[in-house]
Amino acid sequence: MEQLKHLQNDIEKALAELKVSHQPQALYEPIRYFLSIGGKRIRPILVLLAARMFNNKREDVLNQALAVELFHNFTLVHDDIMDNAPLRRGIQTIHEKWNPSQAILSGDVLMIVAYQYLMRTDAQYMEALMHSFNKMAIEVCEGQQMDMDFEQRDDVTIPEYIEMIRLKTSVLLGCALEIGAIISDASENDRKNLYDFGVNIGLAFQIQDDILDVYADAEKFGKQVGGDIISNKKTYLYLTARSHANEAQNAIFEAQMSNSNHAEKVEIIRGLYDELNIRQKSEVAMQEFYEKAMQHLGAISVDENNKTALIGLADYLMGREV
Amino acid sequence: MEQLKHLQNDIEKALAELKVSHQPQALYEPIRYFLSIGGKRIRPILVLLAARMFNNKREDVLNQALAVELFHNFTLVHDDIMDNAPLRRGIQTIHEKWNPSQAILSGDVLMIVAYQYLMRTDAQYMEALMHSFNKMAIEVCEGQQMDMDFEQRDDVTIPEYIEMIRLKTSVLLGCALEIGAIISDASENDRKNLYDFGVNIGLAFQIQDDILDVYADAEKFGKQVGGDIISNKKTYLYLTARSHANEAQNAIFEAQMSNSNHAEKVEIIRGLYDELNIRQKSEVAMQEFYEKAMQHLGAISVDENNKTALIGLADYLMGREV
Numbered sequence: 339m340e341q342l343k344h345l346q347n348d349i350e351k352a353l354a355e356l357k358v359s360h361q362p363q364a365l366y367e368p369i370r371y372f373l374s375i376g377g378k379r380i381r382p383i384l385v386l387l388a389a390r391m392f393n394n395k396r397e398d399v400l401n402q403a404l405a406v407e408l409f410h411n412f413t414l415v416h417d418d419i420m421d422n423a424p425l426r427r428g429i430q431t432i433h434e435k436w437n438p439s440q441a442i443l444s445g446d447v448l449m450i451v452a453y454q455y456l457m458r459t460d461a462q463y464m465e466a467l468m469h470s471f472n473k474m475a476i477e478v479c480e481g482q483q484m485d486m487d488f489e490q491r492d493d494v495t496i497p498e499y500i501e502m503i504r505l506k507t508s509v510l511l512g513c514a515l516e517i518g519a520i521i522s523d524a525s526e527n528d529r530k531n532l533y534d535f536g537v538n539i540g541l542a543f544q545i546q547d548d549i550l551d552v553y554a555d556a557e558k559f560g561k562q563v564g565g566d567i568i569s570n571k572k573t574y575l576y577l578t579a580r581s582h583a584n585e586a587q588n589a590i591f592e593a594q595m596s597n598s599n600h601a602e603k604v605e606i607i608r609g610l611y612d613e614l615n616i617r618q619k620s621e622v623a624m625q626e627f628y629e630k631a632m633q634h635l636g637a638i639s640v641d642e643n644n645k646t647a648l649i650g651l652a653d654y655l656m657g658r659e660v
Numbered sequence: 661m662e663q664l665k666h667l668q669n670d671i672e673k674a675l676a677e678l679k680v681s682h683q684p685q686a687l688y689e690p691i692r693y694f695l696s697i698g699g700k701r702i703r704p705i706l707v708l709l710a711a712r713m714f715n716n717k718r719e720d721v722l723n724q725a726l727a728v729e730l731f732h733n734f735t736l737v738h739d740d741i742m743d744n745a746p747l748r749r750g751i752q753t754i755h756e757k758w759n760p761s762q763a764i765l766s767g768d769v770l771m772i773v774a775y776q777y778l779m780r781t782d783a784q785y786m787e788a789l790m791h792s793f794n795k796m797a798i799e800v801c802e803g804q805q806m807d808m809d810f811e812q813r814d815d816v817t818i819p820e821y822i823e824m825i826r827l828k829t830s831v832l833l834g835c836a837l838e839i840g841a842i843i844s845d846a847s848e849n850d851r852k853n854l855y856d857f858g859v860n861i862g863l864a865f866q867i868q869d870d871i872l873d874v875y876a877d878a879e880k881f882g883k884q885v886g887g888d889i890i891s892n893k894k895t896y897l898y899l900t901a902r903s904h905a906n907e908a909q910n911a912i913f914e915a916q917m918s919n920s921n922h923a924e925k926v927e928i929i930r931g932l933y934d935e936l937n938i939r940q941k942s943e944v945a946m947q948e949f950y951e952k953a954m955q956h957l958g959a960i961s962v963d964e965n966n967k968t969a970l971i972g973l974a975d976y977l978m979g980r981e982v
Contacts, residue, residue, distance in 0.1 A: 362806050364805055365802060416765070420761040442738050443804060443805055447801045457791075461784075464787060465783050468775065468776075472779070475772045483684045
C-alpha cells in the first residue's frame with residue numbers, strides 16, 4: 339500500500355515537528371523519545387482516510403489525527419507502567435529508561451496535548467469532537483481496568499472478553515474514524531456506521547492477534563510465538579478452548595498453568611486447541627466481525643470508490659493484503 | 661465565613677452525586693473514595709465566586725466548578741504516587757489502599773471526567789474554556805516536574821522557586837477564576853486581571869505555607885511543625901536563608917542536612933533563620949504578592965461590593981480572618 343506509506347510519513351513528520359515545550363527537559367525528553375519510536379500510525383491514518391472519504395480536503399484535519407495518536411501514546415506510556423513492561427518495539431519504555439514518576443507525568447502531558455490538538459479546528463465541531471473523544475477516553479481506561487481485573491479471575495466469559503477488547507482497543511479505532519467524519523460534516527447516520535466499522539474491524543483484528551500468537555509463522559511474526567500461552571493470558575482462543583473442553587482436557591489446562599518448560603507448555607496447549615478446533619472457531623468469530631464491519635461501511639452514503647482506501651487499510655490490518 | 665460553608669456544601673453535594681459509572685468497580689471505587697475525603701474545595705469555589713462577581717446567576721456554572729475540582733484531584737492522586745505519600749488528610753492514598761496501577765488509571769479517568777464537566781456549557785464558551793484549561797493543565801505538570809527536579813539540585817534560585825510554585829499550584833487558582841469569568845462573558849481585561857489576582861494570591865499563600873511550616877503554633881497547625889526542615893525541602897525560607905548566609909552559617913546548614921535528631925535539627929535551622937531575619941523577609945515577599953493580587957482585583961470593572969466575597973476568601977486563605 340503505497341498510500342499508507344505516504345500517510346505514515348505525513349504523521350511521522352507532524353509528530354517530529356510537534357509544538358511542545360522543551361522545559362522542563364525531564365518532562366519533554368521522554369515525550370519526544372516515545373513519539374519517535376514509531377509504530378504503524380494506524381489510528382491517525384483512520385482520521386485522515388475518514389476525512390478523505392467525505393471529500394474533506396482541509397489540511398487542518400491533521401490536528402485531529404495527531405490528537406488521536408497522542409492519546410494512543412498516552413495510553414501506551416501508562417499501560418507500560420501498569421504492565422511493568424521493560425520494552426516497547428524493542429526499545430526501553432519510559433518508566434524503565436527514566437522512572438515511573440516521569441512516565442506518569444509525561445503520559446499526563448501527552449493526554450493534555452491530545453486535547454489541545456483535538457481543539458485546533460472550527461468552533462462548530464468542538465462539542466461533537468469532545469463528546470466522542472471523552473466517551474472513548476473513559477472507555478479505554480475502563481477496558482484497561484477490565485484487562486487487569488481478568489488477570490485475577492478464573493471465570494471470565496467470552497462476552498466479557500469481547501467487551502474488554504472492545505473498550506480497551508476497538509473504540510479508539512471507531513472514534514478515530516468518527517472524528518474524521520465529524521470534521522467532514524458527515525451525517526449522523528454515516529458517522530455512526532463509520533464508528534461501527536472501526537469497532538468491528540478492531541474486534542476482528544484483536545482476535546486475529548490472538549490467533550497469530552499461537553499459529554503464526556515464527557519467522558514472520560516478529561515476536562515470540564506462544565507468548566500468550568506462556569503467560570497464561572486469557573485470550574479469545576484460551577477462553578473458547580476452556581468453554582469447550584471436557585473434564586480431562588480442563589485438567590491438562592490446569593496442570594499446564596505452572597509448567598515452566600515453555601516449549602513443552604506451548605506444544606501441549608496448542609495440541610488441545612487443535613483437538614478442540616479452536617483455530618477454526620476463532621477464525622469464524624473473526625470473520626463475523628470483519629463482515630459486520632464491511633456491512634457498516636457498505637451502508638455509508640458515499641460513492642463506493644471513496645471507500646476503497648478504508649477497505650484497503652482494513653485488509654492490510656487483517657493481513658489479507660496480496 | 662458563613663457563605664464559604666454554604667458553597668463548600670454545594671460542592672460536596674455535587675461531588676457525591678457525580679454522574680460517573682460504577683463498572684468496573686476497581687476503577688470507580690477509588691475515585692468515589694478519593695472525592696469523598698474532603699478538602700476546603702477552594703478551587704471550585706473560586707469558579708463560583710468569579711461567576712457571581714460578574715452577576716452570572718446560571719446554575720450550570722457548577723459544572724465548570726466541578727471540572728476544576730476533578731482536575732485538582734487528578735493531580736493529587738498522581739502526585740501522591742510520585743511522592744510516595746501513604747496518607748492524604750490522614751486517610752490512605754489510592755496507591756496505598758489499592759495499588760499504583762489503580763491510582764494511575766483512576767487519576768487518568770478523573771482528568772477525562774474533568775474535561776467532560778468543563779464542556780457542559782454553551783458551545784460559545786468551549787474554545788476559550790479549553791484554551792485556558794489546557795494551558796493550565798500543562799503548566800501544572802511542568803510545575804510538578806520542576807518540583808521533582810529541585811529535589812536533585814543544590815543550585816535552585818529564588819526566581820526558579822517562585823516559577824515552580826506559580827506553575828505547580830498558583831495557575832490553577834488563576835484558571836479557576838478565569839473560567840468563572842469566561843462563562844460570565846467578562847471582558848478580556850477583566851479576565852486577565854482576575855487570573856493575575858488568583859496567581860498572586862496563590863504565590864502569597866504558598867509562601868505563607870512555607871512560613872507556617874516553621875513558625876506555626878503547633879496546636880493550631882494540624883501537622884508537624886518543621887516538617888519541611890526535617891525533609892530538607894527547598895522552601896522559600898530555606899532558599900532565602902541560603903542566599904543570605906555567610907560561610908559559617910552555610911556550613912551549619914550543610915552539616916544539619918543529615919542530622920537525624922529531628923527536634924535538634926529544627927531548632928538549629930530555625931535559629932539560623934532567626935539570625936538571618938528570614939521570617940520577616942518571607943513575610944515581605946508574601947505581602948508583595950498579596951498586594952499585587954489586590955491591585956489586579958481593584959482593576960476589575962465591577963462594583964466594589966461585588967468584590968467583597970473574593971477579598972473575604974483571599975483573607976480567609978491568608979489566615980487574616982478576624
